[in-house]
Amino acid sequence: MRLYLLPAPLSRKAPYWAYPLWAEVAKSLQHFFVERAARVRFLLEKTGVSAEAALYEYDPVRGDWPWEAYEKVFTQRAAAGLLTEAGLPGVADPGWSVVRRAHAEGYTVLPLAGPSSITLALAASGLAGQRFTFWGYPPIEKKARRQFLQHLYRAARDHTQILMETPARSPQLLQELKETAPPTLLLCVAHRLTEEEGFVRTYPVSQWPPLTLPKGPTLFLMGV
Amino acid sequence: MRLYLLPAPLSRKAPYWAYPLWAEVAKSLQHFFVERAARVRFLLEKTGVSAEAALYEYDPVRGDWPWEAYEKVFTQRAAAGLLTEAGLPGVADPGWSVVRRAHAEGYTVLPLAGPSSITLALAASGLAGQRFTFWGYPPIEKKARRQFLQHLYRAARDHTQILMETPARSPQLLQELKETAPPTLLLCVAHRLTEEEGFVRTYPVSQWPPLTLPKGPTLFLMGV
Incomplete structure (x- = not known):
């Protein structure tokens, strides 16, 4: 039982x-x-x-x-x-x-306690962890995707916003975020968490260094 | 470094x-x-x-x-x-x-991976874990608290809603939720997670059994 x-x-x-x-x-x-x-x-x-x-x-x-x-x-x-x-x-x-x-x-x-990529990414992001929303994957269809991301940029002012993307589409999502998010928004990328080649990096959108994100499980977080 | x-x-x-x-x-x-x-x-x-x-x-x-x-x-x-x-x-x-x-x-x-009460409670709730929002503590002031809870009841239709309450105020919050939430809403109480006397229970609001919640760290989750 x-x-x-x-x-x-x-x-x-x-x-x-x-x-x-x-x-x-x-x-x-x-x-x-x-x-x-x-x-x-x-x-x-x-x-x-x-x-x-x-x-x-x-x-x-x-x-x-x-x-x-x-x-x-x-x-x-x-x-x-x-x-x-x-x-x-x-x-x-x-x-x-x-x-x-x-x-x-x-x-x-x-x-039983164990790893969750969502809270691990949030912990390591340096974004406020008092209020947050997890969304799963963003829509694929272009217009719905654009609207979804715009909603997240606004919502990130109050709640840290967390989404994931498939390994194959992660590099493209990073590019989209860098191109469309407000320059002062803090954007965190948590890539291959718990793996040797994994990393977690947080910068304001305008200061994100050029980076070719390798394909792999990745979470994206946004906050102020 | x-x-x-x-x-x-x-x-x-x-x-x-x-x-x-x-x-x-x-x-x-x-x-x-x-x-x-x-x-x-x-x-x-x-x-x-x-x-x-x-x-x-x-x-x-x-x-x-x-x-x-x-x-x-x-x-x-x-x-x-x-x-x-x-x-x-x-x-x-x-x-x-x-x-x-x-x-x-x-x-x-x-x-490093380890327990988070938020994701542990979500995992054990049986509520949809694809989209969720964590809010921290509810407001204490009566009117703000009522408005906040009403907002959560609506938002729970799309996203599982998670909040915590202090050990002392948890029994009162359970009472409030039972009295004011929609009868069909699924309400989960995750009490003293990982402890021997802990439990996680989920019922529709209308079917919640009478329960005097002991004081202790508790999370409350709502979904459909």
């Missing part, structure tokens, strides 16, 4: 991070809801989770979880784990719908 | 959590900017940080950091650590201004 939320590292190349508690909890479980088995199997193996443990994988094509497996586990009142691709399950990923159902069925939800 | 952001546990009573990397980094440092020395000294001792290490404490009365210590450390280009009361430094605390200055002076900012 317990659903454990097991955080995953942001990158396989991150320094070893699995906490004693994480391994202890994971080893006690036989059922795991996972966003992508290929991404988390190494972690489970590393921490000594039984090879017999069942992994129920999210289906990105249908955009849904295997609820039949879910029914079975939850009917048995068995303990289960939830693991998504990177970071905290349920934050900027499809994990939240498993958690919602667990609440509805009276399960105790136990989140 | 490195400023390390060292997360602190959310509670002293939390299960042991300090990561191998945390201790390794902390032991290599001689200078720490800390929100409250009394709160973090046990952690530094536990991880074997030298008793000679200097702790520069935030002054909550002046509402500022000891910038003269800061100047000294940063003029020497010495590595330093930043530790606030609980969670990730710079997120919902005064740590961000040290980080901002580090960026301005060309320091490399390196955030």
Whole structure:
């Protein structure tokens, strides 16, 4: 009757991070809801989770979880784990719908501490962390994207604004922000967080040095 | 020339959590900017940080950091650590201004992963984690507080809304939310996260069971 939320590292190349508690909890479980088995199997193996443990994988094509497996586990009142691709399950990923159902069925939800790219980027940005908004990805379509960014520039006066971009489109977004944001706005780029080649840099838009951002997971933050 | 952001546990009573990397980094440092020395000294001792290490404490009365210590450390280009009361430094605390200055002076900012009550509560809420806004504390004054909460009820339709309340005022805020929020709104209470007596519960406002919330650090989340 317990659903454990097991955080995953942001990158396989991150320094070893699995906490004693994480391994202890994971080893006690036989059922795991996972966003992508290929991404988390190494972690489970590393921490000594039984090879017999069942992994129920999210289906990105249908955009849904295997609820039949879910029914079975939850009917048995068995303990289960939830693991998504990177970071905290349920934050900027499809994990939240498993958690919602667990609440509805009276399960105790136990989140384990671990990395979240959103709060790590905010901590390292030097932008005010008292109020902030996370938006996920910006729209792709040109007009909607322009309007969205303009909204963020205004909103950044009161709340630090955080968005992410796909590895492939990150260099283009940095260029767009440098070209369209107010010159005094503070713009932070958090690239490949927790990796050796990662960095977090914050400058006013007008002072951003020329930089060819390599492709990679990147968050963009704006504030005053 | 490195400023390390060292997360602190959310509670002293939390299960042991300090990561191998945390201790390794902390032991290599001689200078720490800390929100409250009394709160973090046990952690530094536990991880074997030298008793000679200097702790520069935030002054909550002046509402500022000891910038003269800061100047000294940063003029020497010495590595330093930043530790606030609980969670990730710079997120919902005064740590961000040290980080901002580090960026301005060309320091490399390196955030270490650790717990943040905000993302832990979001993960465990079962509310959508794709878009969310964190507000800090609600206003105390009656009229401003009512308007603020009404704004949140509307905003919760698109973005999960997150706020915190002081331990003493948390029971009262839960009562207010139950009395004034739309009956179908999903309301999550995340109380004493990571502690043995902690819990996270989510129900529609109309179905919230009677509960005398004990005093303690609590986050409130709303969504649809």
